[in-house]
Amino acid sequence: DAGITQSPRYKITETGRQVTLMCHQTWSHSYMFWYRQDLGHGLRLIYYSAAADITDKGEVPDGYVVSRSKTENFPLTLESATRSQTSVYFCASSEFETNQPQHFGDGTRLSIL
Amino acid sequence: GENVEQHPSTLSVQEGDSAVIKCTYSDSASNYFPWYKQELGKRPQLIIDIRSNVGEKKDQRIAVTLNKTAKHFSLHITETQPEDSAVYFCAASAGSARQLTFGSGTQLTVLP
Numbered sequence: 001d002a003g004i005t006q007s008p009r010y011k012i013t014e015t016g017r018q019v020t021l022m023c024h025q026t027w028s029h030s031y032m033f034w035y036r037q038d039l040g041h042g043l044r045l046i047y048y049s050a051a052a053d054i055t056d057k058g059e060v061p062d063g064y065v066v067s068r069s070k071t072e073n074f075p076l077t078l079e080s081a082t083r084s085q086t087s088v089y090f091c092a093s094s095e096f097e098t099n100q101p102q103h104f105g106d107g108t109r110l111s112i113l
Numbered sequence: 114g115e116n117v118e119q120h121p122s123t124l125s126v127q128e129g130d131s132a133v134i135k136c137t138y139s140d141s142a143s144n145y146f147p148w149y150k151q152e153l154g155k156r157p158q159l160i161i162d163i164r165s166n167v168g169e170k171k172d173q174r175i176a177v178t179l180n181k182t183a184k185h186f187s188l189h190i191t192e193t194q195p196e197d198s199a200v201y202f203c204a205a206s207a208g209s210a211r212q213l214t215f216g217s218g219t220q221l222t223v224l225p
Contacts, residue, residue, distance in 0.1 A: 031211050042119075042202060043157070043215040050211070058212065059114070090156065094211065099145040099164050102213060104156040 003027045006091050006105035013081055014113050021076045021108045023091030029103075030096035032074040033058075034066065036087040037107075043090065049074055081112045115140040117205050119216025126193050127224050134219045136203035137185040143205040146179060146186045147213070151200045160201075161188070193223045 004025040013019050023032065034046040045058030047066040055066050063085060065077045078085055088109050092102040116139040126132050138146075144165035149157035163170045163177045163186065170177050174193075179186040186205075190197055200220050204213040 033212075040217065042217040043204075043213075045212055045214075048212060059214075098211070099206070100211075101147055101159045101162055103159070104149075106156050 004091060004093055004103055004105040006089075006108050008108060009106065010109050012111045012113065015081055015083060017081050019078045019081055019110070021078075021089055021091075021110070023074045023076070023105060025072055025074075025091075025093045027093060027095075027103075028071060029093035030071070031094045031102075032068065033092040033094075033102060034064070034074070034076045035090045035092065036060065036085075037090060038087050046076065046089075078110075083112050086110060086112045115143060115205055115207065115212075115214040117203060117214050117216045119203050119219060121219060122217065123220045123222070125222045125224060128193060128195060130193055132188075132190045132193055132197070132221055132223075134188045134201055134203070134221070135185060136187070136205075136216050137183075138205040138214075139184065140205070140207055141181075141184065142207040143184075145206040146177070147204050147206075148177060148188050149202045149204065149215075151202065151218075153199075157202060190221075193221075195223050195225055197221060198223045 007022045033048040035043040049055045049068040091105040094100045094102045119136045147162035150160045151157045176189045200218045203216040
């Protein structure tokens with residue numbers, strides 16, 4: 001559904017470039033997450049945020065930077081893209097209460113040449 | 114940290130048969146176990162979840178069972194249909210952390 005949107009849907013860039021992936025949710029969910037999905041690895045958590053101005057590392061944070069100045073936005077930046085960061089990136093959000101499902105955006109397919 | 118293992122990686126069944134996917138987890142503090150279905154090129158979508166105070170949960174043709182002692186949980190799909198063909202992911206979370214650790218996925222193919 002349209003509650004969480006990611007942009008762009010597709011991106012091609014070159015090694016060494018900076019690229020920012022955007023994520024916007026309209027549910028006012030407290031928690032937001034960034035995952036990358038690669039064949040054979042499933043979904044791996046990059047960073048997450050419990051609220052505005054609160055972020056924390058996940059399983060694979062190296063090479064990525066996040067910020068969350070507003071509750072509804074959670075951009076992910078690759079400061080100097082590498083080929084190993086070619087992947088599909090998913091943003092997700094969930095409510096503040098424990099044991100709540102995460103709802104995913106449509107993903108961004110990022111290719112780094 | 115948490116480790117989730119999922120089996121099998123691929124599963125083919127005849128239409129109308131049942132399919133079972135199994136996951137094990139390592140962190141005894143985990144207490145929330147969702148299952149996601151992902152069609153090709155689409156987002157993961159929650160199909161069912163279970164919390165540790167429940168041993169089994171059903172939703173029409175889908176059921177999930179949880180054995181906390183053995184640290185494993187399973188997805189059961191009965192009367193499979195071609196539209197059930199997708200990749201299925203299990204996940205586990207120690208609720209206070211909110212973080213989900215995912216299994217590596219099962220490609221389910223339902224043959225007509």
